[in-house]
Amino acid sequence: MSRVHVRFAPSPTGYLHVGNARIALANWLFARHAGGRFLLRLDDTDRERSKPEYAVAIERDLGWLGLDWDEHLRQSDRLARYAEAAEALKRAGRLYPCFESEEELRAKRELRRKRGLAPVYDRAMLALTAEQRRAAEAGGKRPYWRFRLSDGAEGWDDLVLGRRQVKLAAISDPVLIRADATPLYTFTSVVDDIDTAITHVIRGEDHISNTGVQRDLFTALGASPDRIRFAHLPLLVGSDGEKLSKRLDSLSLRGLARDGVEPGAIVAYLARLGTGRDPEPMGLAALAGDFELGRFSPSPARFDMGQVLALNRRLLQVLPFAAVAERLPPGATEAFWLAVRGNLDLMSEARGWWEVVSGTIVPAEVEGEAAFLHTAEELLPAEPWTGEVWQQWTEALKAATGRKGRALFRPLRLALTGEEHGPELAMLLALMGRTRAVQRLRHAAA
Ligand code: GLU
Numbered sequence: 001m002s003r004v005h006v007r008f009a010p011s012p013t014g015y016l017h018v019g020n021a022r023i024a025l026a027n028w029l030f031a032r033h034a035g036g037r038f039l040l041r042l043d044d045t046d047r048e049r050s051k052p053e054y055a056v057a058i059e060r061d062l063g064w065l066g067l068d069w070d071e072h073l074r075q076s077d078r079l080a081r082y083a084e085a086a087e088a089l090k091r092a093g094r095l096y097p098c099f100e101s102e103e104e105l106r107a108k109r110e111l112r113r114k115r116g117l118a119p120v121y122d123r124a125m126l127a128l129t130a131e132q133r134r135a136a137e138a139g140g141k142r143p144y145w146r147f148r149l150s151d152g153a154e155g156w157d158d159l160v161l162g163r164r165q166v167k168l169a170a171i172s173d174p175v176l177i178r179a180d181a182t183p184l185y186t187f188t189s190v191v192d193d194i195d196t197a198i199t200h201v202i203r204g205e206d207h208i209s210n211t212g213v214q215r216d217l218f219t220a221l222g223a224s225p226d227r228i229r230f231a232h233l234p235l236l237v238g239s240d241g242e243k244l245s246k247r248l249d250s251l252s253l254r255g256l257a258r259d260g261v262e263p264g265a266i267v268a269y270l271a272r273l274g275t276g277r278d279p280e281p282m283g284l285a286a287l288a289g290d291f292e293l294g295r296f297s298p299s300p301a302r303f304d305m306g307q308v309l310a311l312n313r314r315l316l317q318v319l320p321f322a323a324v325a326e327r328l329p330p331g332a333t334e335a336f337w338l339a340v341r342g343n344l345d346l347m348s349e350a351r352g353w354w355e356v357v358s359g360t361i362v363p364a365e366v367e368g369e370a371a372f373l374h375t376a377e378e379l380l381p382a383e384p385w386t387g388e389v390w391q392q393w394t395e396a397l398k399a400a401t402g403r404k405g406r407a408l409f410r411p412l413r414l415a416l417t418g419e420e421h422g423p424e425l426a427m428l429l430a431l432m433g434r435t436r437a438v439q440r441l442r443h444a445a446a
Pocket of ligand 1: 008010011043185202203
C-alpha cells in the first residue's frame with residue numbers, strides 16, 4: 001500500500017470540542033505511527049456558516065494540543081475544481097437538477113410516511129423535461145443538484161467497526177450543489193480525498209451513511225472506493241451513558257484551556273478512550289508509537305471528565321520545571337515547582353502556593369492553639385537555615401510539648417499556609433523563610 005495519508009477535515013462553523021479532538025488525534029497518531037502524512041483540510045464551502053475566526057481558532061486549538069500538519073488545504077480555494085467534477089457527473093447523468101421547495105419536500109415526506117413508506121426522496125425531478133426546466137428557470141428559479149445513487153448497497157471492512165453495509169435505496173439522493181451553486185461537503189470531500197490521494201478516512205460513527213453515499217460517489221467520479229480504508233470511531237457518551245453531543249459545546253478545547261486543563265492530559269486521555277486500556281500520562285510521541293486503530297472497541301466510549309482531571313494531576317506530578325517555567329508566577333523557582341507539583345489538580349493552583357511561599361498571606365486564628373504556636377515561634381531555628389530546618393524544629397517541638405502526629409502538624413500547617421492540606425511542610429517552610437513563618441505563627445495565635 002502507498003504511504004499513509006490521512007486528513008482531519010473540520011468545518012469551520014464552530015469551536016473544536018473533545019469529540020473533534022479525538023478524531024483529529026486518531027488521524028494524527030495513525031499518520032505519525034506509520035510515518036505517513038497528515039493533512040488539515042478546512043471544509044469551508046458553506047458560506048453562511050463558515051467563519052474565518054473559527055478557522056483560526058481550529059488551528060490554534062490543534063497547535064495547543066501539540067498536533068501539527070504536513071499539509072493544509074481550504075476547500076473554498078478549490079471551487080473551480082468542484083465545478084469541473086460536477087460537470088463530469090452531469091455528463092454521466094448522475095447529477096440532476098431539482099426545483100422542489102423545502103415545503104414541497106416536507107409535504108411529500110409526510111405523504112409517504114402516511115402510506116407507510118420510508119420518507120425517501122421520490123426522484124420526481126428525474127422525469128423533468130427540458131421544457132419544464134426552462135419554464136421553471138424562466139420563472140426565476142435556480143436548480144439545486146442531486147446525485148443519483150446507485151441501486152443496491154455499499155459495503156466495506158471498517159478498521160474499527162468490522163464489516164459494514166449501507167443500503168443506498170434507503171437514502172434520498174443527496175443534494176451536492178445548492179441553488180447558489182455552492183457545493184456541499186458530501187461531494188467536495190470525495191473530490192478532495194481522490195485528488196489528495198487519501199489512504200485512510202478516520203472519522204466519527206455519525207458518518208456511516210455518508211460513507212455509503214461517498215463510496216458510490218468515488219465510483220461515479222472514476223475512482224475505486226476500495227483504494228481508501230475507512231475507520232469510524234464510535235460516538236462519545238457522557239458518564240451517565242447519555243449521548244455527549246448536546247453537551248459538547250461545554251467541552252470545547254478553548255474552554256478546557258481556559259479552565260487550566262493541560263493539553264497533554266486531554267490527548268493522553270483521548271488516545272486510549274474506548275480502547276479498554278487505562279490512560280497513562282504519556283507524550284504524543286509515545287502515544288503515536290503505541291497507537292493501533294484495531295484496539296478501539298466498536299461500542300460507544302464513555303467520556304469522563306473526572307478521569308481527565310485525574311490524568312491531569314498525574315501529568316503535573318511528573319512535569320519538569322522547564323516544561324512549566326513560563327506559566328509559573330514570575331520569580332517561581334525550580335525548588336518551588338518540585339515542592340508543589342505533586343499537590344496540584346490544575347496548574348493554576350500553583351499561583352496560590354506561590355503566594356504561600358513568597359507572598360503575605362494572613363492565616364486565620366487556629367483556635368485553642370495560641371500557647372502551642374507561641375512555643376513553636378520560640379523554637380523556630382535562627383537563620384541561616386539548612387535543608388534540615390523542619391526536622392530540627394519539629395523534633396524540638398515534640399520534645400517540648402509531647403505532641404506528635406496530627407496534633408503537632410495540623411496547627412503548624414494551618415498557621416503557615418492557611419490550608420488544611422497541601423505540599424510537604426518541610427519544603428514550604430524552607431521556601432518561605434523565617435520572617436514569614438514568624439508573622440504567620442503570630443497571626444494564627446492571635
Ligand atoms: N467536514 C466534515 C465534518 O466536520 C468532515 C467529515 C469527514 O471527515 O469526512 O463532519
